[in-house]
Amino acid sequence: MTGTVARPNAPRSSAPRHAWLGLAVLILPVLLVSMDMSVLYLAMPTLTADIDPSATEQLWILDIYGFMIAGLLITMGNVGDRIGRRNILLAGAAIFGIASTVAAFAPSAEVLIAARALMGIGGATLLPSSLALISSLFPRERDRATAIGVWTAFFAGGSAVGPIIGGVLLHHFSWGSVFLINAPVVLVLLVFGPLLLPEHKSAGRGPIDLPSVALSIGGILPVVYAVKHFAAEGVDAYSVGLGVAGVLLLIAFIQRQRRLDEPLLDLGLFRRGLFSVAVGSSTVGMFALAGMSYLTSMYLQSVTGRDALQAALLGIPMAVVVFATAMGGGRIGQWLGVRTAFVTALTAAAVGNLLLLGVGVDGGIAWYIAGSVVAGAGLGIVFTLVSEVAVSSVPSERAGSAVGISETSFELGNGLGLALLGSLAALVFRSGGDFAPTLGETITRAGDDTALIEAARAAFVNGLHAAVVAGAALLFVMAIVAALAKRGSEVEVGSQALSESGTAAH
Known part of the structure; x- marks a missing residue:
């Protein structure tokens, strides 16, 4: 277990008010980027009816945003370290806002794909620069831990509330509204960012x-x-x-x-036990979360018969728990020690996945809520610890590049989870009978054949069970890896210098 030493008689917060106002500005782009990763799924049916994209174009509309973010995070983190994190944050926000406006009024699939690509480029600058600026706003470790918890909570919460906000907008407005809502938020960032955010760039570093x-x-x-x-x-x-x-x-x-x-990528970071644990935890955590979220969303709609907004509303308990535990993740790390906190949180996430084995064709909503809440509690803590370790593992002048690595691991975990766990569930589903490639297509083609529909729903639930067991197994393995990770290096996290070897920090 990691040893900790608290600082006696420390004031609750030494950060000035403008630092907390700066944090309020920084969470705006984080909320936008995370929301835009999930909100488009709801808009696809009306969007498709309006601009009639081909099947290939639909995939590109959905995927190009995430592709650009994943490919550019490490690069943009390094660029921000060199030219200034506030500079690149504001430039990225301007690109993101302009591209969002173009996407809202896109007359064709080609224009929408190009706009989404530009949004991805802007989004890739926003995540690492916003988190790295926290180290400049909050030099005191205790305040920085709280600020990172808030940042992580809004990042995780944005993905959860995105479908809810999207559902409300689409109920009253056209599909372009899910993009147009970004514009006023970006405007607030561009106005108040120069006033409240410090500039920070590395001195003496060579060109990229x-x-x-x-x-x-x-x-x-x-x-x-x-x-x-x-x-x-x-x-x-x-x-x-x-x-x-x-x-x-x-x-x-x-x-x-x-x-x-x-x-561009400091490989020496991976020789620090906690940094490797953090990157592995974020990858595996997002892997399990992406698979679980995608498959349970399909379960709630295609098996239980709920619409997209009703399914999104059932995700509110998990969103609330993720938000709350992310806010307190730093304190939990200080209380248990970072290594033990990782092990405990990963184990909780795995148990939450296994609770989803209780869902079935004819019931199990209570099991879904319980499983998603327990998994969300564990993952909220994990994601905050990952962000803290990324910021604290390097000197301030390299924070952007370190954050770029950790955020890239989130993106890769998300893509792998959707692909591999989704494919596993599909394989189990197709092995259950003579079905169409997906549950939705099978139900459509079945017509009044209730026996076929029930068999298809049962096969889908079996696939869901197989996927959550696989996700839980990986989370358990990562918990063991965290417990056994190489000892002997130190990393500043929260309000103390936490030693992996279990000795007290200086």
Whole structure:
């Protein structure tokens, strides 16, 4: 267990009021980026009826945003460290706002895809710069822990409330409203950001290595695309070839980082036990969460017969718990020790996944709420600890690049969870009978054949059970890894220097 030493007689907060006002500004872009990852799913039916995208164009409308964010996070974190985090935050916000407006009034699928790509570029600047600026606003560890908890809570909460807000907007307005709502929020950020946010840039660092940028983007994008393609279309020669090419480029990227004095990716971070645990936990945590969220959303709509808004409302208990535990995650880390907090939270998330084995064709909503709440409690703590470790593992001038690594792990975990757990559930579903590729198609084609519909719903529930067991197994494995991670390095987290070896911090 990690040892901790509290600082006696410390005041509750030494941060000035303008720092907390600056934090309020910083959570605006975080909320937008996380909401835009989930809100579009609800808008697709009306959007499709209006601009008539092809099946391939629909996939690109959904995926290009996440592709650009995943491919550019590490690069943009480094750019922000060099040219100034406030500068890149405001530039990214302007791009995000303009692109959102274009998307809201897009006359065709091609224009919407281009706008979504620009939104992804802007979003990739917002996440690492906003979290890294917290280290400048809050030099005192206790205040920084609280601020990171708030940041993480709004990031996690945005994904949960996105479908709810989207459902309300779509009930009253056209599909473009889910994009247009970004514009006034971005305007507030552009007005108050220069007044409340400090500028921070690293002194004495050399220029960014452009071949490393090319190898990073050229490796991450094909891998993410291949994973998405596996999930949507199955395994084929094209996706395998693309995935292999991406992996080879990433290997070349890693080899180059080992030779550079100013690498884009500091591989030395992974020799710190807690940083490796944090990146692994964020990847596995998002892997399990993405699979669980996607499959339970389908369960609530296609098995229990609820509409999209009703399904989203049933997600409110989990959203509230994630928000609350993310806010308190730093304090839990101080109380238990970071290593023990990771182990406990990952175990809770795994137990929450297993509780979903109680859902069935004819009932189980109580099991769904219980499982999602327990899993959400664990994941809320995990995600806050990941953010704290990323910010605290490096000197302030490198915070942007470290945050870029941790946020990239979130994106990769999300993509892998949707692809692999979704594919596992689909495989179990298709093995249960002579069904169409998806439950929705099977129900549509079945017509009045209630026996076929019931069999298909039962097969889908079996697939859901298989996926949540797989997610729980990975979470348990990650908890064991966290417990056994290499000891001997120290990292500042919360209000103390936490030693992995169990000795008291200085």
